[in-house]
Amino acid sequence: MYRLKLISPDFGIDDSGPLHPTQEQARKAAELMLHVYKGRLRAEVHKVDVKTRTSEKLEEVYIRLEVQN
Structure with missing residues (x-):
């Protein structure tokens, strides 16, 4: 299983999302x-x-x- 970890200086670390069955699906979620x-x-x-x-x-x-506008 694969998990996406989002890291930002604005909100910290977020790894509370769902597990993905493939690495490709986790990449698409990113x-x-x-x-x-x-x-x-x-x-x-x-x-x-x-x-x-x-x-x-x-x-x-x-x-x-x-930051993009």
Whole structure:
């Protein structure tokens, strides 16, 4: 399972979203969040081991350093 982690200096870290069955679906969720949230944002995809409740960062999908109007 995969989870999206959103990191922003405005709201901190948000990893409370749903688990995604594939890495591609988590990446698509990151694209959606990038369009929804217009502030500074970094999105990471993490692989989650449900049994041990551990996660491993696989990739940084997007980094937006400046606010877009």
